[in-house]
Amino acid sequence: MSGDYSREIERLAAAAASSRDAAQLAMPNAAAFDRFVILDEATSTQDEARVRCGGRAGMMVMALSQTAGRGRLGREWKHAAAKGVAATFVVNVGQCDAASASLRAGVAALDAANVNVPVSMSSETLGIRWPNDVVLRSATRRKLAGVLVERHGELLLIGIGINVLQERGDWPVQLQGSAISLAMLLAERDEGHAAAGLSIFAVAEHLVASLTRALAMAMPMVLDSWQRANVLRGATQTFEYNNARFTGVVEEIQPGSEIALRLVDGTRVLLPAMSTSMVHD
Numbered sequence: 649m650s651g652d653y654s655r656e657i658e659r660l661a662a663a664a665a666s667s668r669d670a671a672q673l674a675m676p677n678a679a680a681f682d683r684f685v686i687l688d689e690a691t692s693t694q695d696e697a698r699v700r701c702g703g704r705a706g707m708m709v710m711a712l713s714q715t716a717g718r719g720r721l722g723r724e725w726k727h728a729a730a731k732g733v734a735a736t737f738v739v740n741v742g743q744c745d746a747a748s749a750s751l752r753a754g755v756a757a758l759d760a761a762n763v764n765v766p767v768s769m770s771s772e773t774l775g776i777r778w779p780n781d782v783v784l785r786s787a788t789r790r791k792l793a794g795v796l797v798e799r800h801g802e803l804l805l806i807g808i809g810i811n812v813l814q815e816r817g818d819w820p821v822q823l824q825g826s827a828i829s830l831a832m833l834l835a836e837r838d839e840g841h842a843a844a845g846l847s848i849f850a851v852a853e854h855l856v857a858s859l860t861r862a863l864a865m866a867m868p869m870v871l872d873s874w875q876r877a878n879v880l881r882g883a884t885q886t887f888e889y890n891n892a893r894f895t896g897v898v899e900e901i902q903p904g905s906e907i908a909l910r911l912v913d914g915t916r917v918l919l920p921a922m923s924t925s926m927v928h929d
Contacts, residue, residue: 653686656849660684660708663853667860681737681856683707689729691716694807697736698800705743705803710735710852731813732829733852737806737859744863746804747922748870750797751903752862753806754780755873757793759858760851761810764830773833775879778901778926782810785879790828808855812848826928874903885909886927889919893927 664681683706690696690711697709713729739749754776761782765773774792775785782793796807811829819827831846862870878901886895887907896911907919 656686656852657684659849659853660710660856663857664708664860667857681706681708681860685709687711689713689715690734692807693734693736694796694798694805697738697805698803701738701803703801703803705738705740707738708735708856709738712848730848731811731818733808733810733812733848733855735808735852735855737808737856739804739806739863741799741802741804744804746797746799747904748867749804749806749863750780750795751874752865752870753795753797753808753859754782755865755870755877756855756859756862757795757808757810758782758877759862760855761792761830763854763858764846764851765833773837774877776874776877777879778907779903779921783879784828784833788825789879790826792828792830792833806859808859810851810855812846812851871903875901887919887924888927889924894919 661682661684664684668680683701685696685700685707687693687696687709688711690709690713692714693709693711696711697707700709701707711734714734744752757780758774758776761774772785774782777783777789777791780795781791783789783791791811793808793810795809798805798807811827811832813831814827814829815832816824830851834846865873880898880901883898884896885898886893887909888894894909894911894917896909896917898907899910899916900908901921902908903921905921907921907924909917909919911917
């Protein structure tokens, strides 16, 4: 059951069309989103998109509440009702492979979040933590947005969640130190007036526009944007590969190939990026 979101759907469609026109000048085969669904509640937007898209790309499904939202590696994605953006975008595999989609979606989520950060705040407030989490550029690296890409046949389901209006108490105790929303970020930086103007639908409009642009970018541009946002370079981090853990200073991450890590004993280790996972504290 869903309310009447016809006005919000019109605005999403307008944002998608505007970005698509610009994107297709650079890439005629750029992904286009032309069907939009907004639900009051869903188990998961990934599941809803898979069922509702009818095997065709071009759909965006957004839910105000998810009862069984999920993130990467099977992690649960907590989503308080009407306080964050939870959306899935359906794309053809021929337009974008899964590995590329993961990076593109992370860049798009960061761009959509940054639109809501006033110019009075540093552009370095938010960044990307390998591979596609949008986090604070701070020691805590609290998470603001996440991405999940799943393949079903010739379709990719690109799921993106952005925390917008949540307060600390909206998350379970175990997540309160590692999660943040745009509203919390602005309040912490004494930008309460900006937080008062936040809207999940406005953020969703920015997201569909930024993802349309990101999917049309040449891959070198995507990698450049990702590298400039990378928060792990120079940080001490633990990764897991082939059931073994490696802790050291991150010297470099090449998303499509390898992670260069300098261990405590001085050894330089190269881990395959696509089959290595980061160990969260």
